[in-house]
Amino acid sequence: MAILEIKNLSVTFGGIKAVQNVTLSVDNGEFVGLIGPNGAGKTTVFNAVTGVIKPSGGEVVFDGQVLNGMRPDKIAHLGIARTFQNIRIYPKLTARENVEIGVASIPKYDTISAMLRLPHVRRWDKEVKEISEKYLGQIGLMEYKDVKAGSLPYGIQRKLEIARALATQPKLLFLDEPAAGMNTAEGLELVDFLKQVHEMTGITIILIEHHLEVVMNVCSRINVLNLGQLLFTGSPEEVQKNPEVIKAYLGERRK
Amino acid sequence: MGYLEGISISICINIVCVCGIAILTGYMGLFSMGHACFLCLGAYTSACLTKYLGVNYFLSLLAGGAVAAAGSVVIGIPTLRGKISGDCFTIATLGFGEAVRILMANIGTNLFGGATGLSGLEHFTNLKSSVVIAVIAIILTRNYARSQHGKIALAIRDYADASELLGVNIFHEKLKALMISAFFCGVGGGMMAHYYVYIVPNIFGNTMSNNLLTSVVLGGVASITGPATATGMLTAMPEAFRFLDNWRLSIYGLTLLIIMRVRPEGLFAYKEITAPFTALYRWIKAKALKPAAKA
Ligand SMILES: Nc1ncnc2c1ncn2[C@@H]1O[C@H](COP(=O)(O)OP(=O)(O)O)[C@@H](O)[C@H]1O
Ligand SMILES: [Mg+2]
Numbered sequence: 303m304a305i306l307e308i309k310n311l312s313v314t315f316g317g318i319k320a321v322q323n324v325t326l327s328v329d330n331g332e333f334v335g336l337i338g339p340n341g342a343g344k345t346t347v348f349n350a351v352t353g354v355i356k357p358s359g360g361e362v363v364f365d366g367q368v369l370n371g372m373r374p375d376k377i378a379h380l381g382i383a384r385t386f387q388n389i390r391i392y393p394k395l396t397a398r399e400n401v402e403i404g405v406a407s408i409p410k411y412d413t414i415s416a417m418l419r420l421p422h423v424r425r426w427d428k429e430v431k432e433i434s435e436k437y438l439g440q441i442g443l444m445e446y447k448d449v450k451a452g453s454l455p456y457g458i459q460r461k462l463e464i465a466r467a468l469a470t471q472p473k474l475l476f477l478d479e480p481a482a483g484m485n486t487a488e489g490l491e492l493v494d495f496l497k498q499v500h501e502m503t504g505i506t507i508i509l510i511e512h513h514l515e516v517v518m519n520v521c522s523r524i525n526v527l528n529l530g531q532l533l534f535t536g537s538p539e540e541v542q543k544n545p546e547v548i549k550a551y552l553g554e555r556r557k
Numbered sequence: 558m559g560y561l562e563g564i565s566i567s568i569c570i571n572i573v574c575v576c577g578i579a580i581l582t583g584y585m586g587l588f589s590m591g592h593a594c595f596l597c598l599g600a601y602t603s604a605c606l607t608k609y610l611g612v613n614y615f616l617s618l619l620a621g622g623a624v625a626a627a628g629s630v631v632i633g634i635p636t637l638r639g640k641i642s643g644d645c646f647t648i649a650t651l652g653f654g655e656a657v658r659i660l661m662a663n664i665g666t667n668l669f670g671g672a673t674g675l676s677g678l679e680h681f682t683n684l685k686s687s688v689v690i691a692v693i694a695i696i697l698t699r700n701y702a703r704s705q706h707g708k709i710a711l712a713i714r715d716y717a718d719a720s721e722l723l724g725v726n727i728f729h730e731k732l733k734a735l736m737i738s739a740f741f742c743g744v745g746g747g748m749m750a751h752y753y754v755y756i757v758p759n760i761f762g763n764t765m766s767n768n769l770l771t772s773v774v775l776g777g778v779a780s781i782t783g784p785a786t787a788t789g790m791l792t793a794m795p796e797a798f799r800f801l802d803n804w805r806l807s808i809y810g811l812t813l814l815i816i817m818r819v820r821p822e823g824l825f826a827y828k829e830i831t832a833p834f835t836a837l838y839r840w841i842k843a844k845a846l847k848p849a850a851k852a
Contacts, residue, residue, distance in 0.1 A: 352722055354718060354722070374718075374721040375721045375722070375723075375725055375726050375727070377722075378722050378723055378724035379724050383722070384722055392712050392715045394711060394715065395708060395711060395712065399708050402705065403708060403712045403725070404723050407720075407723045407724030408724065408725070408726060409704065409709070411705075413701065413706065413733050413736075413737065416700060416704035416706050417700050417737075418697070419700040419704070423704060426705075430705065467723075470724055
C-alpha cells in the first residue's frame, strides 16, 4: 500500500522549473532512493512535500490525506520527518536537548505552570528527558548526550539530526544527502547505520544521494530525477544499466 | 527616602522588565524597539486601579501586567504569523510603541489626564517589596527558560524552518514569549507609577525602550540573570559617573561599544549567575527550619 503519492508535482522559482510533473509513489516500509545530479530538483521535492514551499501544480497525498496547503508543523504531526542537506541541528543545545525538541515539539503544560515549575511540569520534563536518552541510546550517541551539539564531530552531528527526526515518531523519513561531506569510509559506515535504522524501526525512508554507490547499497527501489523530471524508476540493477541514467550522470546541461 | 534607595528601586523595576524581554530577545531572538508601551499600559492600568477604585497595590500590578500582555497580542497576531521576518516585528513594535504613547495622551483625558498625565498616586512602591518582586520575576522567567518552552525558543531562534518540521508551532511559541515579556513590563510599569507617584505618557518613549533592549543585549543571549545584572549596571553607572558631567554619556556609549566588540553575544551569554539564589534558598530554608527545630 502506498504511504506517499506524489501526483504531477511541479515547482517553479521565478522562471526556473525546478520540478516538472513528477509522479511517484512510495510503499509503506520501503527504503527508496531519490538520485540525480546537482540541481535536479531532489531537495525541492522534499520541500514541496513537507510544506516548506508551495508547489505550483500537482498533489501530494500522505497516508490518505492531501498535504497541499498544510502548514509544515501539521505535516510533521501527521508523521513526516526529515533531515537537511546542510545540517540544521541546534548548536547551542546539547545532543539530548536537540532530541527533546523532536520528542516534545508541543509542551504538554501551559506557560504559567512552566513559570511556577509545578510538579506536573517537572514530571513531564523528566519523562521527555528519559525518552530522548532512549533515542540517543538506540542510535549509539549516549556518550555525547550532554555535549553541545555544535561542538560534536560532523559525522555525529549527521547522526544526531537523524535521531532528532526519529524522535518525532515518523511514519516516513526523508534524508537529504546524509553522506554529504563525508569520505568513503564514513559514507559506508553511514550506509550500515541507515540499514540498521530501517530494520529497527520499520519506517518508510526516502534517501536523497548523489553518490550512486551509497543508494545502490541500501535502497530497494530508486527514482532518478534529472532537470526537474522523473527520468526512471527501478531496482538498483536496472538503474545501473539504464543508458539515460548514465547519460544524465555523465552530465547534460539544463537548457 | 535616600538617594541609594531610589537607585535600588529603579534597578529592581528595570530587572522586572528586563527579565521578560530576556525571554523574547535572548531566547526567542525577537527584537522589540517599543516595549516601553507595555510599561505604559501597565502603569496606567495599575495607577487607575489604585487611584479610582482603591485596589490593592499588588493586585493592581498583576492587572497591569495582564493588560500589557493582552495589548501585546494586538501587535503579535499580525506580525508573528507565518513567514514574516523578525525585522518586520521590530519595525512594527517601534510604530506600536509610539502609537500607544500618543493614544494615552489623547484618549480618556478626564481619566488618564492626557499629556499632563496622572498625578497624586500613592507611594506604594518601596525597596523591600521591589526586591521581592524582582527576585520573583527572575525565578519565574528562569523557570520558563529552562522548561521545554525555553528550549523550543532557542530552537526557533537558531532554525525556525527545521523546528517547524519537527512539529513546533512557531506562531504560538513566539506569541507566548511576547506576552510574557509584555506582562513583566506591565508589572514594572505599575511599580514605576507608584514609585514616581506621577506618570505622563512621554516618559514611556523610545529612550526607555532602547535602554531596556540595551540591557538585554549587553547582558547576554540565553540568560536571565545576565540581563538582570546588566540593567543594574546600566542604571547605576550614569549615577556613579555623575562627577564626570557631560562626559558620562560618552563614556557610557564607549563602554557599551567595547563590551559588544569583545563579547558580541553579551556579557553572560548562556550563563546564569546562581550563587545569590542558592544562598537565598539556603537562608530561607534555615529560617523555615529554625522554628520547627525549637518545637
Ligand atoms: N528557494 C529557491 N529559490 C530559487 N531557486 C531555487 C530554490 N530552491 C531551489 N532552487 C533551484 O531549483 C533547482 C533545483 O534545486 P534543488 O532541488 O536544490 O536540487 P538538488 O537538491 O537536486 O541538488 C536549482 O536550479 C536551484 O537553483
Ligand atoms: Mg539538494
